[in-house]
Amino acid sequence: MEKIQAAIAKARATRDAQTGLPTPLATPAAVLPEELAATAAQDIAAAWAALPGFTPDPLRLREHHVVTLSVGSESAPFDGMRTRALQQMRTNGWRKLAITSPGPGCGKSTVALNLAFSLARQPDLRVILLELDLRRPTLARTLGLHPDASLAEVLKGNEALEAAMRRYGNNLAIAVNLAPARAAAELLSGPVAPSILDAMMARYAPDVVIFDMPPMLATDDTIAFLPRVDCALLVAAAETTAVKEIDNCEREIAAQTNVMGIVLNKCRYMEADYGYGY
Numbered sequence: 413m414e415k416i417q418a419a420i421a422k423a424r425a426t427r428d429a430q431t432g433l434p435t436p437l438a439t440p441a442a443v444l445p446e447e448l449a450a451t452a453a454q455d456i457a458a459a460w461a462a463l464p465g466f467t468p469d470p471l472r473l474r475e476h477h478v479v480t481l482s483v484g485s486e487s488a489p490f491d492g493m494r495t496r497a498l499q500q501m502r503t504n505g506w507r508k509l510a511i512t513s514p515g516p517g518c519g520k521s522t523v524a525l526n527l528a529f530s531l532a533r534q535p536d537l538r539v540i541l542l543e544l545d546l547r548r549p550t551l552a553r554t555l556g557l558h559p560d561a562s563l564a565e566v567l568k569g570n571e572a573l574e575a576a577m578r579r580y581g582n583n584l585a586i587a588v589n590l591a592p593a594r595a596a597a598e599l600l601s602g603p604v605a606p607s608i609l610d611a612m613m614a615r616y617a618p619d620v621v622i623f624d625m626p627p628m629l630a631t632d633d634t635i636a637f638l639p640r641v642d643c644a645l646l647v648a649a650a651e652t653t654a655v656k657e658i659d660n661c662e663r664e665i666a667a668q669t670n671v672m673g674i675v676l677n678k679c680r681y682m683e684a685d686y687g688y689g690y
């Protein structure tokens with residue numbers, strides 16, 4: 413392309429010299445839409461390839477009830493959840509999914525990880541999981557992950573996103589926190605978060621971004637962030653979450669974003685041998 417442009421410019425200059433007319437400023441050659449798309453696709457692939465990779469220990473994940481690394485009877489409930497979530501997201505053009513719960517310990521991080529690994533088994537998808545429970549981070553420990561920086565530092569504007577992010581396989585990137593952060597609500601609702609998210613969406617072009625959020629009843633961190641997502645999943649613990657809490661949280665979520673559904677977790681009596689259900 414450059415050679416052709418140079419040759420055209422040279423021919424034009426020679427012609428103008430012969431006619432005595434001034435040489436006009438070189439105009440860029442028309443760029444075809446397919447060429448632009450190909451360049452963008454190359455840039456996105458290069459950005460993914462540049463992320464440091466990691467391989468989690470399957471046994472460690474299993475101990476933490478993360479069971480979707482490979483397909484099997486245990487992964488089935490999450491694979492079903494993945495398929496339904498994807499359907500809804502594609503139908504509505506949603507890409508950013510928050511996972512939250514009324515109280516702590518309902519299984520948000522477990523659901524987020526299982527959903528992320530289940531989605532990543534579809535090679536045509538690009539998936540990003542961001543740990544936004546900044547006060548009580550757990551993902552680094554669950555995954556045995558040691559990035560250079562915490563996502564909280566990225567949200568403060570102190571570090572590049574790439575320092576907190578690691579790639580699993582070709583199509584799943586996870587950014588975690590190495591320690592609890594202060595001023596979590598301010599970080600989540602502050603001015604840096606939206607620009608980082610926008611840059612991330614452009615650079616990595618993910619099909620799905622999962623946000624592992626804090627519980628809603630303990631702090632206003634989640635409420636502060638919900639306007640930035642397209643939809644949210646509410647995880648309730650079968651034996652500990654009160655129906656009234658689920659109802660209140662669902663209403664609060666609905667005031668800020670789309671409610672994708674409610675996941676009833678930690679069900680002890682189910683036909684399937686794993687305790688998840690809608």
Ligand SMILES: Nc1ncnc2c1ncn2[C@@H]1O[C@H](COP(=O)(O)OP(=O)(O)OP(=O)(O)O)[C@@H](O)[C@H]1O
Binds near residue numbers: 476477516520521677
């Ligand atoms: N379906 C399940 N069956 C058994 N144990 C589970 C299940 N789901 C989650 N757990 C366990 O419950 C604990 C809490 O789960 P998890 O950390 O995913 O919850 P959380 O909602 O993210 O908690 P937090 O509010 O602290 O962020 C973990 O030890 C996890 O392994």
Ligand SMILES: [Mg+2]
Binds near residue numbers: 521522624
């Ligand atoms: Mg959690």
